[in-house]
Amino acid sequence: SGDAQTQSAASGETTQPGYNARLRVHTTKLESAQRAVIPILEAGAKQWRQARVIQKEDGTSIVEYDVRLKKSADLASFVREIEESDKKHMAKVELKKRKPAKA
Numbered sequence: 121s122g123d124a125q126t127q128s129a130a131s132g133e134t135t136q137p138g139y140n141a142r143l144r145v146h147t148t149k150l151e152s153a154q155r156a157v158i159p160i161l162e163a164g165a166k167q168w169r170q171a172r173v174i175q176k177e178d179g180t181s182i183v184e185y186d187v188r189l190k191k192s193a194d195l196a197s198f199v200r201e202i203e204e205s206d207k208k209h210m211a212k213v214e215l216k217k218r219k220p221a222k223a
Contacts, residue, residue: 138167139186142216145202149209150181156206157183164198166190180211187215 143161147153150173161168166188174182189198195215203213 139169139188140218141187141189142171142218143168143185143187143202144212144214144216145183145185145210146180146212146214147183147206147209148180148211149206150183152209153181153183153206156210157185157202160198160201160205161185161187164190164193164201189217 143157145153145157154170168185168187171184171186174184176182189195195217199213199215203210
């Protein structure tokens, strides 16, 4: 039912249909991190979308992306590439594989 999916999406626990991972980028400079991450997502993911931005009280932000990784993607190098793309501002990068939600 549509209501159940809306609730699970609001909680951030289930990715939208078609996505198989959730990428979380912890950063001290939002725009810089977004500029650094997008080309890597374009290269390493079949599809992606920015899910939400969480502003923390300490001035840092967490940018969450729903991602459909390419089957050929090497997860460790994908995460490492993101971490190294903006070392100055990225505090942490998390990638959680998920089962895609049923459409």
